[in-house]
Amino acid sequence: MARTQGSHSDITGPRIRKAALRLFAQQGYAAVSMRQIAADVGVQAGALYNYTPDKQSLLYRLMNDHMQHLLSTYAKLERPATALEALRQFVGFHIRFHLERPDEVFIAYMELRNLTPENFGEIEALRRAYEDSLEQILKDGQEVGAFLVADTKMATLAVIAMLNGVMTWYRAGGRLSLDEVEQVYWDMVRRSVTA
Amino acid sequence: MARTQGSHSDITGPRIRKAALRLFAQQGYAAVSMRQIAADVGVQAGALYNYTPDKQSLLYRLMNDHMQHLLSTYAKLERPATALEALRQFVGFHIRFHLERPDEVFIAYMELRNLTPENFGEIEALRRAYEDSLEQILKDGQEVGAFLVADTKMATLAVIAMLNGVMTWYRAGGRLSLDEVEQVYWDMVRRSVTA
DNA sequence: GTCTATACCAAGATAGAC
DNA sequence: GTCTATCTTGGTATAGAC
Secondary structure (H helix, E strand, O other): OOOOOOOOOHHHHHHHHHHHHHHHHOOOOHHHHHOHHHHHOOOOOOHHHOOOOOOHHHHHHHHHHHHHHHHHHHHHHOOOOOOOHHHHHHHHHHHHHHOOOOOHHHHHHHHHOOOOOHHHHHHHHHHHHHHHHHHHHHHHHHHHOOOOOOOOHHHHHHHHHHHHHHHHHHHOOOOOHHHHHHHHHHHHHHHHHHH | OOOOOOEEEHHHHHHHHHHHHHHHHHHHHHHHHHHHHHHOOOOOOHHHHHOHHHHOHHHHHHHHHHHHHHHEEEOOOOOOOOOOHHHHHHHHHHHHHHHHOHHHHHHHHHHHHHHOHHHHHHHHHHHHHHHHHHHHHHHHHOOOOOOOOOHHHHHHHHHHHHHHHHHOOOOOOOOOOOOOOHHHHHHHHHHOOOO
16 A cells, blocks of 8 residues: 555556546545545555646546546447437436436536536536537427427426436445336436427 | 624524525535535524534535425325326426425435435435326326326436436426426426326 | 645644733 | 634645655
């Protein structure tokens, strides 16, 4: 665990972010000290400042990395032919991507208020871009009569909120398999936006 | 604002809780200091300890008061005759009760991890009791064929998650009236649990 | 690149005067 | 019941040796 000296430029950075990620998710940004993160990594507190100018930048980096990863992964998916299929794809993607990264997800929406205004603005823009991709699906489906919603913006937020709820209770190995959960949520989402 | 002396037993307590409520909601429990709360009330930090044994108890008190209020208010409602009407009542009650108390709601689910294990257990039990009242509605409706859901527990959590989403974006005086929002969400909830 | 040591400040909580 | 003053601890961040 605790090393005494040496040069580890390539691995210490990722280790710091990994430790910060877990600790922030567990205890919250404000409740975690730089000393705690350093102890977890096995270095002294001062060494952290070779990798981040300050604590705030560490948080921002974690949230930015996560959002970029989310957007780029979704963008790489092959686009289905119909709006209904696109919605199904979105539901499956959203549930799986998020369930695989509980710490990142938790931080991404619990620690928004601990970002500086500038950093907050940037993360918010990324989040909105992701929401927009769902709203576009709903708009497309609405146009061709596949969906029937009173307001695509509200429906977008309602669907995402419903899906995010999975993260608060789902645990692998529990009563329900991931496939079952995905199926149930897909049913509810589909019914909520169709006539 | 800043008073200099005197005896204010009856009003200082509530003022402290009100200040703590707002500050915790805005900045997070861990990021708010007792000195900040005291300054907001207009007393010195030491004076707070005449009203709470410590900071943790202050948080617990706020969350407990909120949950008790939620449960007792819902319990006082007249029970509708049908499951469908009961669900409609729940949706309207949930949205309105929560939108009227954004700070309490925000704290109640953002600061759970800052409770001691004992306090956490108590608050969790109250939250579960509230969820159970919705699940009972879904079970009743499922029995008489009014609803069709794959799993009442999952449907309960999905519906609450969807409704809670309103709190993240709705602002009075915005594009949509409260009645409109309630109507839209009721439509989506109803469709999501019926065939 | 990491260490030890430390500057500097603010936190929660308590003591005793009024 | 509130004040002032203070104890003790731990926070972020930096300096300089290795």
